[in-house]
Amino acid sequence: MDWKGYTVIYVVLFVFATAQAVVEFAGLVDSAYWAAFGLIMVLSVIKAVGVAAYYQHLRWEPRAVTYLVLGGTVAALALTGAAAYSIL
Amino acid sequence: MSQEHEHGLPPKSSVSRWFLTTNHKDIGVLYLITALFFLVFGGVLALLFRLELISPGADLLGSMGYNQAVSTHGLLMVFWFISPFAFGFANYLVPLQIGADDLAFPRLNALSYWLYLFSGILMGVSFFQGTTFAGGWTMYAPLNTPAYIPGEGLGATSVVLALIMFTAAVTLGSVNFLTTMYRMRAEGLRMRDIPIFSLSINLTVWMMLFAFAALLAALMILASDHILGTTYFQYSIDGTTMATDADNPGASLLWAHLFWFFGHPEVYIVFFPALGVMAECFQTFTGRRLVGRKWFIISMVLVALQSFVVWMHHMFLTGINLPIKTIFMATTIGISLPFDLMVFSLIYTMAKGRVRFTTPFLFSLGALILFIIGGITGVFLGAIVLDYQFRGTYWVVAHFHYVMVAGATALFGGLYYWYPKITGKMYNETLGKIQFGVYFLGFNLLYFPMFIAWETPRRVFVYPDGLQIWHSMATVGGFILGASFLLMFYNLFVSLWRGEDVGPNPWEYATSAEWAVSSPPSLENFPGVPSYATGKLEFLDDETVAERTERTPGAAAHGHAATDGGTATDGGAVTARTAVTATAMETAHEVGGEDHASHASFWPFLVSLGGFIAFLGLSGVRTGSVFYLSIAAVGSLTMFGSLVGMTREPFHAPEMAIAERWPFSEVEKMKLGMWTFLASDIVLFGAFIGSYAFVRVAYGWTAWHHDLIPAEHVTMPGLINTYLLLTSSFLVVLAMVAAERESKRGTVAALVGTFALGVGFLINKGIEWNHLFHISTETFPNGWNLSTNIASSTFYLTTGLHGAHVIIGLIICAYMTVRAWNGAYQGDDRAIEYFGLYWHFVDIVWLFLFPLFYIL
Ligand code: HEM
Ligand SMILES: [Cu+2]
Numbered sequence: 001m002d003w004k005g006y007t008v009i010y011v012v013l014f015v016f017a018t019a020q021a022v023v024e025f026a027g028l029v030d031s032a033y034w035a036a037f038g039l040i041m042v043l044s045v046i047k048a049v050g051v052a053a054y055y056q057h058l059r060w061e062p063r064a065v066t067y068l069v070l071g072g073t074v075a076a077l078a079l080t081g082a083a084a085y086s087i088l
Numbered sequence: 089m090s091q092e093h094e095h096g097l098p099p100k101s102s103v104s105r106w107f108l109t110t111n112h113k114d115i116g117v118l119y120l121i122t123a124l125f126f127l128v129f130g131g132v133l134a135l136l137f138r139l140e141l142i143s144p145g146a147d148l149l150g151s152m153g154y155n156q157a158v159s160t161h162g163l164l165m166v167f168w169f170i171s172p173f174a175f176g177f178a179n180y181l182v183p184l185q186i187g188a189d190d191l192a193f194p195r196l197n198a199l200s201y202w203l204y205l206f207s208g209i210l211m212g213v214s215f216f217q218g219t220t221f222a223g224g225w226t227m228y229a230p231l232n233t234p235a236y237i238p239g240e241g242l243g244a245t246s247v248v249l250a251l252i253m254f255t256a257a258v259t260l261g262s263v264n265f266l267t268t269m270y271r272m273r274a275e276g277l278r279m280r281d282i283p284i285f286s287l288s289i290n291l292t293v294w295m296m297l298f299a300f301a302a303l304l305a306a307l308m309i310l311a312s313d314h315i316l317g318t319t320y321f322q323y324s325i326d327g328t329t330m331a332t333d334a335d336n337p338g339a340s341l342l343w344a345h346l347f348w349f350f351g352h353p354e355v356y357i358v359f360f361p362a363l364g365v366m367a368e369c370f371q372t373f374t375g376r377r378l379v380g381r382k383w384f385i386i387s388m389v390l391v392a393l394q395s396f397v398v399w400m401h402h403m404f405l406t407g408i409n410l411p412i413k414t415i416f417m418a419t420t421i422g423i424s425l426p427f428d429l430m431v432f433s434l435i436y437t438m439a440k441g442r443v444r445f446t447t448p449f450l451f452s453l454g455a456l457i458l459f460i461i462g463g464i465t466g467v468f469l470g471a472i473v474l475d476y477q478f479r480g481t482y483w484v485v486a487h488f489h490y491v492m493v494a495g496a497t498a499l500f501g502g503l504y505y506w507y508p509k510i511t512g513k514m515y516n517e518t519l520g521k522i523q524f525g526v527y528f529l530g531f532n533l534l535y536f537p538m539f540i541a542w543e544t545p546r547r548v549f550v551y552p553d554g555l556q557i558w559h560s561m562a563t564v565g566g567f568i569l570g571a572s573f574l575l576m577f578y579n580l581f582v583s584l585w586r587g588e589d590v591g592p593n594p595w596e597y598a599t600s601a602e603w604a605v606s607s608p609p610s611l612e613n614f615p616g617v618p619s620y621a622t623g624k625l626e627f628l629d630d631e632t633v634a635e636r637t638e639r640t641p642g643a644a645a646h647g648h649a650a651t652d653g654g655t656a657t658d659g660g661a662v663t664a665r666t667a668v669t670a671t672a673m674e675t676a677h678e679v680g681g682e683d684h685a686s687h688a689s690f691w692p693f694l695v696s697l698g699g700f701i702a703f704l705g706l707s708g709v710r711t712g713s714v715f716y717l718s719i720a721a722v723g724s725l726t727m728f729g730s731l732v733g734m735t736r737e738p739f740h741a742p743e744m745a746i747a748e749r750w751p752f753s754e755v756e757k758m759k760l761g762m763w764t765f766l767a768s769d770i771v772l773f774g775a776f777i778g779s780y781a782f783v784r785v786a787y788g789w790t791a792w793h794h795d796l797i798p799a800e801h802v803t804m805p806g807l808i809n810t811y812l813l814l815t816s817s818f819l820v821v822l823a824m825v826a827a828e829r830e831s832k833r834g835t836v837a838a839l840v841g842t843f844a845l846g847v848g849f850l851i852n853k854g855i856e857w858n859h860l861f862h863i864s865t866e867t868f869p870n871g872w873n874l875s876t877n878i879a880s881s882t883f884y885l886t887t888g889l890h891g892a893h894v895i896i897g898l899i900i901c902a903y904m905t906v907r908a909w910n911g912a913y914q915g916d917d918r919a920i921e922y923f924g925l926y927w928h929f930v931d932i933v934w935l936f937l938f939p940l941f942y943i944l
Contacts, residue, residue: 003825010818017810017938024803024943033790040939048932055821055928057921064751065763072767075298075396076774083345083778084785086400086408087338 001054009054016043094611096686108688110194110739111611115201116180117510120503122205123173129212130164131570133157137549138534138566141559144550152238154549155222160211162225163247166358167254168208170492173499174361175261178289180510182265184602184609185286187274187618187625192267192757194741195689195734200261202696207253210700214246217707221247224547226351229321229343233313234710245314246707248307253703255304259768262297265289267761273748274601276620280385283600284371284378287385288364291392292357298396299353301768305775306346309885315710318874318881320779336878338786341406342779348399349775355491356395359459360388362495363430365502366452368600370434372505373449374441375597380433387426387433394423404475413472420470427463431456444596447520451501454528455494462490465539478542485546486538493531500527500576507580508594512607513587519579526572533565601625617746633745687741691734698727735903762922766929773933776889777940780882787878793944796879798872800863805856806942809849810934816845817931820924827908827917835913835920839905842927846898853891857884883941890937893930900926 020040023029028036053059058066097114098105106118137157140148149157179197183190191197214220220243223232227248234241269290273282282290312318321339367378378384400408400416434456443449465487468474478484507515538544541558544551551559593603604625605614616627628636705720743757752760784792819841826834860872860880868876874884900923904913913919 003822006818006821006825010814013814014811017807017814017935020939020943021803021807029943037944040943044935044939047935051817051928051932051935055817055931056925062751062754065755065760068763068767069770072298072301072770073774075302076771076778078396079302079345079349079775080778080781082397082400082412083341083349083782086345086403086412087341087782087786088409 006054009050013047013050016047019043096688097611098688107693108690110190110198110687110689110692112179112183112190112194112197113510113609113611115197116176116178118201119172119176119179119204121176122201122208123169123176126164126168126208127173128573130161130169131573133161133164135566135570137161138563140549141551142563143556144553146549151549152219152222155547156215156220158547159221159224160215160247163221163251164208164211166225166354166492167251168204168211170358170496170499171258171361172204173496174289174292174358177285177365177499177502177506178265178292178361181506181602182286182289183268183272184605184613185283185600186269186272187277187601187614187620188268188272188744188747189613190741191264192271192741193264193761194687195692195739196260196264198689198692199695200257200264202692203253203257203260203699206696206700207250207257210246210250210253210703213704214243214250214707217243217246219243226347227310227343228340228347229310229313230339232310233321235322240711241314242708242711245311245710246704248311248314249703249707252304252307252311253699255300255307256699258296258300259304259765262293262300262768263761263764265293266297266764267757269293270752271747271749271757271760272744274618274620274625275746275748276623277748279750280382281620284367284381284384285361285364285600288360288367288388291388292360295353295357295360295392295395297764297768298771299350299357301771302346302775303350303354305772305779306343306350308889309346309776309779310343312881312885315706316874316885317710318885319878320783320881320885322878336783336787338783338878341403341408341786342782344403344406345399345782346775346779348402349396351402352399353395355488356391358492359495360392362455362498362502363388365505366434366455366498369448369452369498369501369505370437370441372595372598373444373446373452374438375444376437376441378433379436379440380429384430384433387429390426391423394419394426398423401470401475404472405479417470417472421467424463424467424470431460431463445521446504446595447515447517447524448501448505450521450524451497451504451527454524454531455498455501458490458494458497458531462487462492462494466491480546481542482538482544482546483542486535486542489535489538493535497527497531503576503580505595506602507583508590509602509607509609511584511587512590513583514590514594515583515587516579519575523572523575523579526568526575530565530567530569530572534562534569535565537561537565617744619746637745687739689734689737689739691730691737694730695727695734698723698725698730702727756918758918758922759925762925766925769929773889776886777936780886780940783878783882792879796877797883798860798863798865798868800865801860801872801883801942803942805852806938809852810938812845812849812852813931813934816842816849817924817928819845820920820927823908824917824920824924827913827915827920830914832908832911832914835908836905839901839908839920843898843901843905846894846901849894850891850898853887887937887941890930890933893933897923897927897930 020043023036023040028039052069058069095111097109097111100114106114109115109118134157136149137154140146140154140157146154179191182188211220218239219241221227221232223237223244230236232244232248234245237244269279269282269286273279279287279290309318309320313321319336321343322336367384371378398416398419400412401420404413404416438453465483469478469484469487504515504520507513537558541551541555541562544555544559590607592606594607595603601618602609614627616629617633619626619628701719701723703723705716705718705723708716709720755763787796819838823835823838823842826838862871864871870876872880874881904920904923907913
């Protein structure tokens with residue numbers, strides 16, 4: 001990828017970060033907490049995938065590297081999810 | 089041999105050799121000897137408390153003495169003996185079995201060893217800090233936070249820090265082994281074809297990579313509660329009452345979840361290498377290939393995966409809900425199924441072959457029998473209703489000793505099995521068999537009565553009077569078991585001189601590659617480049633290799649040399665972060681160099697020594713003592729200086745010219761090392777974020793923000809920091825583009841920009857923290873600091889860990905900027921790319937910390 005592509009990604013990341021703050025400033029966190037929660041986390045996930053895919057070049061690496069990363073992520077999510085569920 | 093032939097290393101007879109070596113076989117031997125030392129250390133403690141248990145009551149060691157002996161015995165055996173012992177073999181044998189000349193990062197391997205040794209020394213030193221750790225090997229919190237530890241509790245803190253250091257060693261080792269096994273297999277050697285011991289190590293290391301990252305998170309949080317005064321595990325926030333009020337209802341379950349998420353994979357981490365040894369010995373001494381080898385391997389893979397989803401069977405008696413208990417009962421039953429398969433495979437191998445009852449075989453067979461007993465009794469524990477009875481009793485003690493020490497039994501078999509390979513001498517077979525007899529008798533006399541006396545509560549020195557006979561039997565068995573080791577040590581020691589010389593292969597049917605070379609193997613392992621391309625092991629000469637690589641240019645494209653090295657900052661739990669810096673710093677170095685440079689390095693030793701001194705200092709800083717503060721400073725400086733020295737030392741470990749690299753053939757070793765490390769870092773941060781989510785759910789997710797967080801904690805500083813980090817990530821990418829285009833000015837400018845933005849991030853954070861520390865509101869009259877409540881603790885520690893990552897990144901960035909200024913990286917942007925992988929990861933973590941800690 002050349003610098004133009006990287007710049008596009010950068011602009012998208014910047015806008016999404018701003019959008020997350022706007023969700024809060026617009027009062028959505030107070031009025032509809034779980035909707036805001038979902039929206040904000042989805043934005044974070046998209047940003048993270050963008051950074052990983054383009055800045056860390058995962059898109060162009062063999063899939064095995066992505067699986068390695070996913071393995072760690074799934075392990076962490078399993079811990080978080082099951083632990084939280086266990087006390088609900 | 090001349091020094092040149094020995095890669096710049098002094099001869100083995102010289103003491104300095106052992107401080108300088110980075111060779112995998114030397115380090116393997118060091119691991120074996122050190123682990124046996126810790127076996128004796130932990131064993132003597134066990135004999136002490138077995139003596140105590142001759143009668144109910146603490147009349148020998150005293151109650152605190154008993155608790156210390158039991159706790160440190162468990163920790164020493166599980167952490168400092170059994171896995172390092174297995175990794176002694178792994179170090180020695182994996183490169184030989186897969187056809188590599190060493191591990192991928194030899195200096196990091198030495199660093200792992202020295203960190204391990206010094207972590208054990210720190211554990212030893214803790215005995216002299218009043219009392220050492222006394223709260224059980226599972227380290228349950230809040231029990232093991234300073235508030236509930238009698239006295240100053242510095243020894244307990246030291247043990248927690250020692251474990252952090254140990255975990256750093258394990259993480260480095262995992263990265264190293266995985267990179268080695270995926271980048272350095274001999275041509276034609278597919279993953280599924282590598283010898284079963286190496287395969288078992290491969291799976292062990294995968295489990296280690298993720299499980300120990302969770303343990304590291306748990307330990308860092310515990311250490312922070314000890315040293316920094318956070319309140320993750322505190323029930324009451326004012327510190328004066330021990331009320332189990334609503335301030336932090338997740339406190340006690342948090343540790344259990346973190347620890348057992350690590351703890352269950354850990355039991356397989358302990359057992360898998362033993363399984364590998366058993367399979368090797370069964371094959372060699374029955375003269376038969378493992379029956380159903382493919383299914384054996386599939387079973388191992390399944391168990392390795394499943395091991396991460398059974399941890400709550402250790403929590404059946406806690407307040408977790410019934411549905412989740414039921415799910416975990418089912419997964420526990422599920423994990424015993426593949427094990428059955430493996431056991432049957434071993435039994436069939438034996439039935440179909442012609443058994444030779446040598447010492448290694450006897451130990452392997454003994455291990456199988458013991459493991460079957462241990463496994464069956466484990467299934468009892470996995471049933472919720474039965475566990476209600478058994479939990480906290482000697483049934484559990486008997487169960488896990490049957491399985492864990494079965495693992496150790498197989499490893500002792502491995503010691504006999506590979507002794508001729510490592511020393512070039514044969515041990516005394518008769519004595520070996522006698523030892524096995526004594527060992528097996530002692531073992532069963534020690535542990536079987538525990539099943540009968542199962543009603544004894546564990547970790548306690550009193551028990552019902554009627555059970556005394558069983559406990560006395562166990563004590564006698566313990567001494568018999570201990571005595572059997574005297575036979576082993578005598579046999580192995582004397583055979584070094586009196587043993588018969590052996591050739592490459594003293595075992596008729598041993599087939600793995602280590603038996604194809606001399607005993608002991610030469611420093612470079614093989615007489616040529618190993619290859620299985622024709623279906624059997626051959627050694628190619630340089631010419632053939634050159635020809636081959638010419639024909640397939642892709643294969644040789646990665647054949648350049650790289651250096652390995654490291655650096656880190658001090659403070660906090662940064663030794664643990666050595667891994668990242670080491671991997672990243674390595675990339676900061678110019679790529680390229682001659683082949684036969686020195687493989688001697690003193691830096692790994694010095695780094696670890698510095699880390700040891702720093703951690704010893706850290707254990708006492710909460711007392712404000714000048715002594716502790718100053719050694720913390722001295723140690724940190726030593727460590728940091730040595731890391732810089734290590735980074736600057738030229739050290740070349742070239743990638744193999746031709747090798748089998750599926751599935752990472754396009755990912756050169758530095759990059760693979762970095763990614764592997766980052767995967768473990770994901771779990772580390774994941775466990776931190778998971779802890780935050782857990783205690784917040786326990787408290788009440790939405791009430792949290794309102795009750796515990798001051799209105800002064802606003803979104804803006806977080807948003808600004810998000811912008812700063814995103815922009816700095818963008819600049820790293822631009823630095824890469826500039827280096828590719830050979831624009832020195834562009835590279836330097838982009839790196840300087842990255843650095844400046846990172847510093848801006850830290851300054852902004854500093855201002856924010858300082859403000860929050862000193863607010864004075866109605867709810868928070870004394871500021872909002874680390875100890876204020878559970879929300880402040882999670883906020884400062886999690887973002888603090890992230891900040892520490894930023895600091896490490898900045899140090900690397902500064903180093904690279906200077907190098908870029910001097911003209912490095914032009915036309916070869918790989919070093920910047922690898923640094924970028926780390927920096928972008930730090931960025932990604934922030935992308936989640938920002939909403940979780942600032943918005944939601
Ligand atoms: C055959 C499969 C196995 C099953 C179903 C099983 C099941 C269990 C269960 C349910 C417990 C918790 C008991 C309690 O605390 O109430 C337990 C404890 C334990 N198991 Fe196993 N286990 C198995 C194999 C193993 C193996 C292979 C090892 C190690 C090599 C092992 C090591 C341990 C240890 C160390 C503990 C005690 C932890 C503590 O200190 O509380 N188990 N096992
Ligand atoms: Cu378990």
